[in-house]
Amino acid sequence: MRLSRSLIPTLKETPAEAQIASHRLMLRAGMIRQMASGIYAWLPTGYKVLNKIAQIVREEQDRAGAQEVLMPTIQSADLWRESGRYDAYGKEMLRITDRHDRELLYGPTNEEMITAIVRDNIKSYRDLPQWPYHIQWKFRDEVRPRFGVLRGREFLMKDAYSFDLDYEGAVRAYRTMMLAYMRTFQRIGITAIPMRADTGQIGGDLSHEFHILAPTGESGVFYDAAFETGDAMDATDVDAFYERMTTIYAATDEKHDTAVWDTIPAERRREGRGIEVGQIFYFGTKYSQAMDFAVTGPDGQKFYPEMGSYGIGISRLVGAIIEARHDEAGIIWPDAIAPFKAAILNLRQGDATTDALCEKLYAALGADALYDDREERAGQKFAEADLMGHPWQMIVGPRGAAAGIVELKRRATGERFELPVEEALAKVRG
Incomplete structure (x- = not known):
């Protein structure tokens, strides 16, 4: 691209609304422009970064055995009533009524829709497991959008979903996705720390968040130096990798166990700040049972598939990477995702x-x-x-x-x- 002919509107002065480094630098470098509160247009260089991150995510999902689909941004309210989440989700959901008075919503997540798709097309245990994923825009009506793309209302996400025969299969899917995430962040060129997390609105009893280390991170992070050196990835297969993960300490300030921390050799203890960029969940039959998705097992009896979901905030990653990699002069892109x-x-x-x-x-x-x-x-x-x-x-x-x-x-x-x-x-x- 010749700069004389490009749409890269750089700014000398920092816009008043930009409170953090990534927001300031994305505006000044001509990557984005705000169109409404928490909603941004991505200009050519910003869009190139977004697409490069998405492609790395896509390649690692494919490598893990997931299949790409594309679900619509607009969903039927009836699907969410089936799962029981329509009334419970809260004001973050943007609810819409069309000209025929049908209730719709702009999807904040896709557990209900993907469960309906798989339910309507999979009838036998022979067709499991299924691990679909998509990369799509989502909307959550944040009460106070701020920090540019780190907390916008419209955002690009990769979300994957696993449907398995039994608990053992679901756990293997979960571990496979955790490894895929660590490989993804490693290829992008950033250090990510996985740590146990609450499941929130998604539900279930097993979850990990992934935090990028950045001085401006919202959470205090305590972690083993193995995450910095790459030793955390030193495993021969999925199960060995996950076992390695359970032996390396990582926690946020809310979950920090000082007794366990004290058992880590002093030279390996690290503290920092983290920005959450992804989260994975195992939630069993919460959605398959609520939405009556049962398949026929090998014994002829019906059973509900075990499920999990796996999200990476692709547009959020752009801002988080800048928070982790910048100086007084500007952005310092990792080679793999530079425009x-x-x-x-x-x-x-x-x-x-x-x-x-x-x-x-x-x-x-x-x-x-x-x-x-x-x-x-x-x-x-x-x-x-x-x-x-x-x-x-x-x-x-x-x-x-x-x-x-x-x-x-x-x-x-x-x-x-x-x-x-x-x-x-x-x-x-x-």
């Missing part, structure tokens, strides 16, 4: 040699590069590249261009390298 791998900064627009080298770099990197071809001061180009957080800056001036040299700057560390063109391209490509 562009590199910004090409032309420091002498109009100089034939400089222009030619920049065009060569741009042609070589294609969609992975944002080419700053504007007739602006070098200082402004540097500042905006830092603000937008590209992992690499490829700096081209007349002297370097004449010698076939590109200056590379690594955004995360500030390191600089002067390299021949092909070596610079190879380093950016990784």
